[in-house]
Amino acid sequence: MSWPREGDWAGWFGSASAEDAAWAVHLLLGGRIRRIDPGILRAALIEGFDLVPEIVDQSVDAVGDPALAMALIVDTLRTEAPAPAPCGLRSWMEQRLLPLARLEPAAQIDAIARWWPTADLVLLQVICRLVLGGTVRLPFAALRDALSAALGLPAEVITHRLLAPFAPTVADWERLIAPARGIPPSRRLAPVPEVLIDTPPADPSIPVTWALPGPTVQLVKRAGEVHLWADDARPRTAMFPEIAALAADLPDGTVFDGVLRPRAAARERLERQRLGPRQRATPVELQVTRIRAGRPGPFAPIEPLTGDPAALLAKARALGARGLRWIAPDADRVLPAPAQEVVATLVYLQAGPRLVASFALPVGDAWLPVAKAEVERGLYAWVKANAIERNGPVLVAPPVRRFRLIGALQAAPRRKAKLWLDAAEVIAETDAPPSALAELVGWLDG
Amino acid sequence: MIVRTPAGLYCPAGDFYIDPSRKVARAVITHAHADHARRGMDAYWCAAIGAEVLRCRIGPKARIHPVPYGEPFTFGAAQVSFHPAGHILGSAQVRIEIGGEVWVIAGDYKRAPDPTCAPFEVVPCDVFVTEATFGLPIYRWDPPEQVGQGIFAWWQACRARGEAAVLTGYSLGKTQRLLALLHPHAPDAVVALHGAAAAITQAYRDAGVRLLATEPIDGVADLAGRLVISPPLSPGSALLERLGPHQTAFASGWIRSGRSRGGDQGFVLSDHADWPALVRTCLETGAKRVLVQYASGDALPRYLRHRGVAAELFA
Numbered sequence: 068m069s070w071p072r073e074g075d076w077a078g079w080f081g082s083a084s085a086e087d088a089a090w091a092v093h094l095l096l097g098g099r100i101r102r103i104d105p106g107i108l109r110a111a112l113i114e115g116f117d118l119v120p121e122i123v124d125q126s127v128d129a130v131g132d133p134a135l136a137m138a139l140i141v142d143t144l145r146t147e148a149p150a151p152a153p154c155g156l157r158s159w160m161e162q163r164l165l166p167l168a169r170l171e172p173a174a175q176i177d178a179i180a181r182w183w184p185t186a187d188l189v190l191l192q193v194i195c196r197l198v199l200g201g202t203v204r205l206p207f208a209a210l211r212d213a214l215s216a217a218l219g220l221p222a223e224v225i226t227h228r229l230l231a232p233f234a235p236t237v238a239d240w241e242r243l244i245a246p247a248r249g250i251p252p253s254r255r256l257a258p259v260p261e262v263l264i265d266t267p268p269a270d271p272s273i274p275v276t277w278a279l280p281g282p283t284v285q286l287v288k289r290a291g292e293v294h295l296w297a298d299d300a301r302p303r304t305a306m307f308p309e310i311a312a313l314a315a316d317l318p319d320g321t322v323f324d325g326v327l328r329p330r331a332a333a334r335e336r337l338e339r340q341r342l343g344p345r346q347r348a349t350p351v352e353l354q355v356t357r358i359r360a361g362r363p364g365p366f367a368p369i370e371p372l373t374g375d376p377a378a379l380l381a382k383a384r385a386l387g388a389r390g391l392r393w394i395a396p397d398a399d400r401v402l403p404a405p406a407q408e409v410v411a412t413l414v415y416l417q418a419g420p421r422l423v424a425s426f427a428l429p430v431g432d433a434w435l436p437v438a439k440a441e442v443e444r445g446l447y448a449w450v451k452a453n454a455i456e457r458n459g460p461v462l463v464a465p466p467v468r469r470f471r472l473i474g475a476l477q478a479a480p481r482r483k484a485k486l487w488l489d490a491a492e493v494i495a496e497t498d499a500p501p502s503a504l505a506e507l508v509g510w511l512d513g
Numbered sequence: 514m515i516v517r518t519p520a521g522l523y524c525p526a527g528d529f530y531i532d533p534s535r536k537v538a539r540a541v542i543t544h545a546h547a548d549h550a551r552r553g554m555d556a557y558w559c560a561a562i563g564a565e566v567l568r569c570r571i572g573p574k575a576r577i578h579p580v581p582y583g584e585p586f587t588f589g590a591a592q593v594s595f596h597p598a599g600h601i602l603g604s605a606q607v608r609i610e611i612g613g614e615v616w617v618i619a620g621d622y623k624r625a626p627d628p629t630c631a632p633f634e635v636v637p638c639d640v641f642v643t644e645a646t647f648g649l650p651i652y653r654w655d656p657p658e659q660v661g662q663g664i665f666a667w668w669q670a671c672r673a674r675g676e677a678a679v680l681t682g683y684s685l686g687k688t689q690r691l692l693a694l695l696h697p698h699a700p701d702a703v704v705a706l707h708g709a710a711a712a713i714t715q716a717y718r719d720a721g722v723r724l725l726a727t728e729p730i731d732g733v734a735d736l737a738g739r740l741v742i743s744p745p746l747s748p749g750s751a752l753l754e755r756l757g758p759h760q761t762a763f764a765s766g767w768i769r770s771g772r773s774r775g776g777d778q779g780f781v782l783s784d785h786a787d788w789p790a791l792v793r794t795c796l797e798t799g800a801k802r803v804l805v806q807y808a809s810g811d812a813l814p815r816y817l818r819h820r821g822v823a824a825e826l827f828a
């Protein structure tokens with residue numbers, strides 16, 4: 068068993084068993100094991116190499132990284148070159164490292180000293196880092212590219228699959244390497260999916276739109292409600308009541324992109340929290356630029372993009388457009404992620420100028436937060452009366468009240484749930500069962 | 514026999530200094546690195562084979578007395594001789610004998626093989642004054658041939674991409690060691706060499722050391738795929754700007770502990786003794802007392818005491 072250097076992971080994954088590869092992905096994503104007392108490792112070095120404690124301490128101080136220092140000490144003082152054991156990463160993890168924390172200190176020292184002859188310097192560093200409670204995380208892009216190269220899957224597919232929780236199991240590895248079902252949508256992680264062009268593509272199937280000046284938005288009519296999303300994924304419906312009113316009669320399922328005009332007035336509204344008389348004084352309208360579903364109804368329809376290139380550009384100029392905008396064929400969501408509804412349970416409430424609640428989904432015994440949203444004042448009294456715990460201004464609510472939330476579902480690798488309902492709004496309280504996290508992850512996965 | 518003074522190690526019985534840092538009348542020099550050999554002394558004594566290198570560093574007018582390794586000479590009551598230290602060309606341990614007591618001042622030394630200089634010689638003594646630049650049990654060097662192989666592979670990878678391979682190291686010692694280390698891999702290659710190392714490299718050649726051929730970097734129009742050896746360069750330096758696409762690598766012992774970065778790649782290659790070599794050397798000299806200098810801590814004397822050798826920092 069050896070641990071490859073950062074640039075060599077593609078080759079490693081290409082020849083690893085599924086069990087070993089699953090452990091590698093888990094660790095490279097930042098997986099940890101239960102740490103042992105650093106004093107145990109120090110004692111193992113002192114005992115194993117007949118050292119003086121101060122020498123170990125000086126070495127750690129000089130390197131500034133205890134795991135690296137301890138690995139270097141072993142590598143410096145052992146008298147024979149390491150002879151790597153034939154076992155794989157899974158065996159290392161499941162038979163050696165994971166059971167370590169359950170051993171008595173003396174047995175821990177013995178166990179650690181037994182591994183030294185079978186680990187080269189790189190593997191020693193990995194072991195020391197893990198048993199000291201650290202991680203051997205690889206930069207995400209490096210891991211993604213290594214897997215993409217080894218598995219022959221597009222990087223975007225790997226990205227989305229890695230955003231789901233990953234356990235070091237063959238099942239999760241097989242989910243990772245399954246054939247791609249198409250490029251998944253990714254607003255944050257894909258390259259900018261639009262390119263300004265001055266010549267329409269010859270292939271009529273490649274979508275283009277007018278590159279009109281003005282803030283871009285997406286209008287969604289869903290479950291009888293209108294949502295207007297700014298391109299930073301914030302719902303801004305309340306700031307544009309005239310557009311919401313016009314859209315009220317659109318059929319459910321209508322989705323289109325557009326720009327707001329006049330530009331200055333629209334920007335001011337997008338940036339403000341509340342709609343004041345000054346903002347109301349200048350009406351804002353929506354110019355449709357791309358219909359994704361349905362018809363534009365009362366909104367200014369998109370100009371047909373037909374004609375020869377010269378005529379198209381002339382028309383673009385007449386419309387005040389900067390030109391044409393090519394939309395990357397794989398980009399399902401050029402604008403904000405389409406609104407997604409999630410049923411989640413209220414778990415925390417924080418009082419302040421606004422009453423903000425955290426909502427979570429149950430996974431086993433745990434509650435994984437998936438959204439934050441402002442709630443009605445009336446809820447405060449109930450939470451205060453029933454709070455399980457109080458942490459400063461945060462009240463911990465009993466997880467019994469569920470709400471329908473709407474927001475932009477995003478992959479969120481740093482969060483426990485691995486996703487987050489961005490800019491969520493509460494629609495209503497509900498008795499419906501909570502959304503299944505796996506389904507939401509699947510939705511994100513495309 | 515030897516005392517520390519503000520000007521450096523001083524032998525009162527012989528009235529001379531070893532590697533003095535201030536102007537003195539008689540300077541016994543262990544080797545020509547700038548922190549050991551300084552301009553302005555009235556007269557210098559050094560190992561004969563390193564005299565030209567020393568002259569390159571301290572100027573043509575310096576009064577240098579070259580003495581072959583092992584040949585004793587006398588200062589007052591002190592009998593002095595130079596013995597190979599294996600650090601760089603002409604590096605020497607200084608053996609001093611007064612009234613039957615022997616001290617050896619090792620200067621900088623290494624035990625690893627180096628084709629550019631004579632190998633370290635264990636000199637039995639009563640008191641051994643050792644360096645401890647890498648005096649922690651985290652420093653162990655891989656065999657130099659293995660490092661040479663790694664450097665050559667890196668150079669070839671740069672070459673395949675059409676990039677210049679810029680290898681940086683100190684202009685005295687490390688540069689020439691790299692040129693010698695790579696010789697077996699590409700005996701016909703011509704390395705683009707920074708001007709700062711040109712004269713010293715020629716002094717090595719004049720002393721009979723076999724090195725890769727070099728040419729001044731300024732005379733090379735297209736450096737794509739070429740190996741460039743240079744003293745450490747700051748990012749954005751004019752030279753790097755001129756090179757076009759390139760990769761940089763640094764060769765130093767400090768790479769081992771991650772204390773030295775500043776390149777795309779690092780190679781652990783040192784002209785100092787690693788921890789095992791320091792300990793082994795102190796024991797092999799049979800010294801009853803070991804004094805440790807150039808150390809950032811007291812790990813080496815502590816360890817030697819733990820092994821039953823009277824050792825302390827030379828303070």
